[in-house]
Amino acid sequence: MADSDVLILIPARMASTRLPGKPLADIAGLPMIVHVLRRAETAGLGPVVVATDSTEIATAVMAAGGRAAMTRADHASGSDRIFEALGTIDPGERARIVVNVQGDLPTLAPADIEAALAPLADPAVDIATLAAEIRREEERHNPNVVKVVGTPIGPGRLRALYFTRATAPAGEGPLYHHIGLYAYRRAALARFVGLPPSTLEQREKLEQLRALEAGMRIDVAIVDSVPLGVDTPADLATARQMLGG
Secondary structure, eight states: OOSOSEEEEEEEOSOOSSSTTGGGOEETTEEHHHHHHHHHHHTOSSOEEEEESOHHHHHHHHHTTOOEEEOOSOOSSHHHHHHHHHHHHOTTOOOSEEEEOOTTOTTOOHHHHHHTTGGGGSTTOSEEEEEEEOOSHHHHTOTTSOEEEEEEEETTEEEEEEEESSOOSOSSSOOEEEEEEEEEEHHHHHHHHHSOOOHHHHHHTOTHHHHHHTTOOEEEEEESOOOOOOOSHHHHHHHHHHTTO
């Protein structure tokens, strides 16, 4: 691996209940995972590796000139998968920051990946993530739209206090749609994956609450819009429209 402070890892698996095999779904002539790989590479922050338990995904990534790391099949989450890959890819621990980019975000803006690193300039921050202001009324009340409740600490920046599927906080003011991209300090990732699932994490079905419940600090960079997450056939059709395929 190149001598870089930042390593971008993209967890990918074939098992998806709503859209089986989605990492290899064709979008404009390329598998979706390759679109995500290209966008992460375009950010120019450091090496990019796809972490997967599928030889089919690894083969597609390598055919596109990318790099893949094989992992176990029994990981409960993408965080666990990238932590295993990290030990394989960078055993010398050169990378200080590990970015987890979901493999189903083919329209992700490379600049947004870079934006996620900014909060880590503060040494008090363990994990950084992204959000965008909710502008559509129906998203305010949709439990599939995860909201971040945070206190403003500067222009375009929040310190996360809670993540929820509920409509929160109450009262006048903006609501923020959480974007599931994370930049971890390496030690923070190691601590996080070593923690047991927490009470609120299990209740809300939101993994990031485990970190907050353990007293870890998560800061949020506000970006302009939410990238399309491809979870259903309808999402895939939208992605094909957006990307010309």
